[in-house]
Amino acid sequence: MRFVKAFALVCALLVANTSFATNVEDIHTFTLKNGMQFLVLEDHSIPNANMYLFWKVGSRNEYPGITGLSHFFEHMMFNGSKKYGPKMFDRTMEAAGGSNNAYTTENLTVYTDWFPAASIETMFDLEADRIANLSIDKNMVESERGVVTSERSTGLENSNFRAISEEVKNAAFRAHPYSWSVIGHQSDIDNWSLEDLKRFHKTYYAPNNAVVVIAGDVTVAKVKSLAKQYFESIPAQKPPRKIHTVEPEQKGERRAYLHKASVTTPNILMAFHVPETQHEDYYALDILSDILSVGDSSRLQKSLVNDKQIASSIFTYMPQSIDPNLFYIYAVAAKDINAQVLEKSVIAEINSIMREGITAQELQKVKNTKLVNFYREMSTINGKANTIGSFQMYFGDYKKLFSAPQDYEKVTVDDVQRVAKKYLRKANRTVGVLSSQEDSSNEDL
Numbered sequence: 001m002r003f004v005k006a007f008a009l010v011c012a013l014l015v016a017n018t019s020f021a022t023n024v025e026d027i028h029t030f031t032l033k034n035g036m037q038f039l040v041l042e043d044h045s046i047p048n049a050n051m052y053l054f055w056k057v058g059s060r061n062e063y064p065g066i067t068g069l070s071h072f073f074e075h076m077m078f079n080g081s082k083k084y085g086p087k088m089f090d091r092t093m094e095a096a097g098g099s100n101n102a103y104t105t106e107n108l109t110v111y112t113d114w115f116p117a118a119s120i121e122t123m124f125d126l127e128a129d130r131i132a133n134l135s136i137d138k139n140m141v142e143s144e145r146g147v148v149t150s151e152r153s154t155g156l157e158n159s160n161f162r163a164i165s166e167e168v169k170n171a172a173f174r175a176h177p178y179s180w181s182v183i184g185h186q187s188d189i190d191n192w193s194l195e196d197l198k199r200f201h202k203t204y205y206a207p208n209n210a211v212v213v214i215a216g217d218v219t220v221a222k223v224k225s226l227a228k229q230y231f232e233s234i235p236a237q238k239p240p241r242k243i244h245t246v247e248p249e250q251k252g253e254r255r256a257y258l259h260k261a262s263v264t265t266p267n268i269l270m271a272f273h274v275p276e277t278q279h280e281d282y283y284a285l286d287i288l289s290d291i292l293s294v295g296d297s298s299r300l301q302k303s304l305v306n307d308k309q310i311a312s313s314i315f316t317y318m319p320q321s322i323d324p325n326l327f328y329i330y331a332v333a334a335k336d337i338n339a340q341v342l343e344k345s346v347i348a349e350i351n352s353i354m355r356e357g358i359t360a361q362e363l364q365k366v367k368n369t370k371l372v373n374f375y376r377e378m379s380t381i382n383g384k385a386n387t388i389g390s391f392q393m394y395f396g397d398y399k400k401l402f403s404a405p406q407d408y409e410k411v412t413v414d415d416v417q418r419v420a421k422k423y424l425r426k427a428n429r430t431v432g433v434l435s436s437q438e439d440s441s442n443e444d445l
Contacts, residue, residue, distance in 0.1 A: 024399050027388060028220045032227060034236040035208025039388055039398060040223050041215040043381050049216025050385040051113040051123055054393050056211075057204035058107040059182045060243055060323060068148065068184015069192060069200050071104040075144045076197070077111065077205075078102075082133030086140065089126055096122045104182055107322045108393055109204075114382065117217035121226055128230035131205055136197050145189060152183045160260070160434055161330060164269045167256040168432035172271050172326055176247040206237035211392055215385040247273070247324060256432040265312070266339035267434040270346065271326040274318070274423050277394040283407050284415040285327060285423065289318040290366045291358055291416065292329070292349070297365070299349045300331070309334050310345045320394040326430075327423060339433045350424050357417035370408050 028040045058070050080086035093100055098115030113123050156163050166181045173179035183189075203209075214223050250273055274285055293300050293316040304311040310333070317328040333342045377383040392398040400407075 024402055027398060030220075030224055030227075032207065032232045034232055034234060035206075036227070036231050036234075037211045038223065038227055039211065039213045039392065040218065040220050041213075041381075041384055041388065042218060042220065043215055043384065044217050046381070047117050047217045048381065049115060049117045049120060049214060049218050050382050051115075051120075051127070052213040052385045052389045053111045053127065054211045054213070054389045055109045055111075055204060056209050056393070057109050057240070058105050059180060059184070060106050060177045061204065061240060062177055062180075062184070064185075065188060066192065066196055066200065067180050067188045068182075069196065070109055070204075071182050071184065072144065072148055072189075072192070072197075073201065073205070074102045074104045074109055075147060076136070076141070076201075077130050077134065079140050079144065080135040080137070081130040082135070083129045084126060085135075089130065092122065092126060098123065106178055106182060106319075106325070110389075112382075112386075120218060120222070124226045124230040128234065131207065131231075132234045134201055134205070136194060136201065138194060141192075141194065141197065145192070148183065148189055149186065152186060152189065155183070160263065160267050160332075161269070163260065164256075164258055164267055164432045164434040165328075167258050168269050168271050168430050169326070171254045171256045171432070172250070172273065172430040173247055175245050176323065177243070177245065178247075178323065178325060202237060203240050207231060207234050208236040209240060211389060213385045213389040213392075215388070216381040243323065249273075250428050250430075253426050254430040256430070258432065258434045259436065260434055261436050263434055263436045265333040265335060265337065266342060266437075267330070267332050268339055268343050268346070269432040269434075270329040270343075271430045271432075272423050272425075272428050273324060274327045275324050276322060277320045278396050279324075281419050281422075284411045284419045286318050287363065287366050287370070287408065287411050288353075288416050288420055289316040289327065290369070291353075291362055292316045294366070294369070297362075299353070300329070300346065303349055304331065304342075304345050308345070310337050310342055314346075320390065322394065339435055343431065343433075350420065353417060353420045354424070358413050360413055363411070363413050363416065367408055367411070371405055374405060 026041060028042075029038065030040075031037045059067065062069055078089050080088070084092055090100070093113065093115070096115060096119035098113055098119055100111065100113045102109070102111045104110075111127075113127070115123055156166070162181070169181065170179050212227075275281055290298065292298055293314055296302060296306060300311075300314045300316070304314055311331045312334045314329070314331040317330070319325055329346060331342055331346055333339065377387055387401055388398045391401040391404075395401075
């Protein structure tokens with residue numbers, strides 16, 4: 001009871017000391033004539049602002065022959081356009097006191113700009129130029145093609161997780177484009193044509209395929225004025241083709257094995273098919289993920305790492321996703337532990353939750369942590385912009401962020417046990433083993 005009261009006090013202090021938008025009316029929306037959507041949150045706590053551009057394009061929008069193009073354009077968008085030539089995007093932004101970043105996922109490509117509020121027009125000018133007039137120059141394309149090739153090979157060599165996850169995704173998905181990694185297949189990287197690139201940019205970097213979120217020391221009137229001045233003249237394009245492929249139900253366990261001589265102890269990756277983020281089971285699955293692996297008292301961490309020392313590290317991952325995706329459990333074996341022992345130990349903990357459920361204390365601890373993290377994220381203008389955009393893209397409506405604390409609170413111990421039984425089944429499981437073993441005795445799976 002003391003813990004619950006102390007937690008309530010922490011939450012109250014967090015809310016009191018942030019300018020978290022407590023009313024949905026604090027977020028203003030408008031759409032330009034070309035279909036470009038804007039979400040604006042005024043926050044005058046500091047003289048800075050953030051601009052997030054969420055483009056509705058990720059590896060799910062690709063197909064064999066052009067895999068990896070979403071990620072490639074994350075590189076290309078910084079390499080010159082009509083007004084701002086090569087390397088000028090970063091230099092101009094930095095001269096205006098700003099900075100930027102970008103990331104590509106299976107679902108989205110996101111560009112972020114952080115800047116003093118007084119530099120907002122420069123940000124609009126920079127972004128509009130590379131949307132409308134990106135330079136797709138042959139020499140620059142070849143240079144970046146080499147960079148991406150190096151990134152792919154280095155990543156697979158240096159990251160055991162990336163190496164085994166590529167095998168597991170490919171085995172778990174038979175139809176849906178989530179089957180390949182965001183960076184794409186090397187043979188596709190080698191063979192993208194300039195026409196492929198131009199068509200991709202025209203289709204997916206059209207203003208009607210974007211959601212722009214701006215939070216900070218701005219006014220809605222100023223943002224709307226600049227949006228019309230810099231973005232509205234960019235023509236809309238025919239909407240991209242819809243992703244209609246539905247992954248067939250998995251009806252039996254699948255397995256993948258990857259040999260890597262440099263691995264000192266086996267790694268395993270389990271993946272279970274789960275619904276998209278807008279599904280009603282999302283919150284229970286997200287809580288289940290944390291109960292399994294977040295914190296020293298979590299099921300897998302406590303049992304396998306701390307107590308039995310079967311694993312040296314372990315984590316779970318429940319991604320936000322537009323289409324049904326995978327729930328991941330990744331573990332690295334401790335010294336002298338083989339893959340079979342590690343796998344059986346993970347499965348035993350999953351089965352325990354299926355049979356016996358979880359405790360009310362476990363559930364409340366995860367809920368408490370999630371609520372604190374939610375308010376902490378919403379305490380900064382960057383966190384607000386990112387969260388608003390993420391809810392718009394993954395949950396279908398930014399307004400749902402206002403009910404997120406209540407949606408987590410509604411999850412019961414029975415809900416967590418139910419989703420564990422429903423989704424973490426053997427028939428719904430794909431298991432990947434990464435090991436240095438080369439023989440076929442099956443001793444190490």
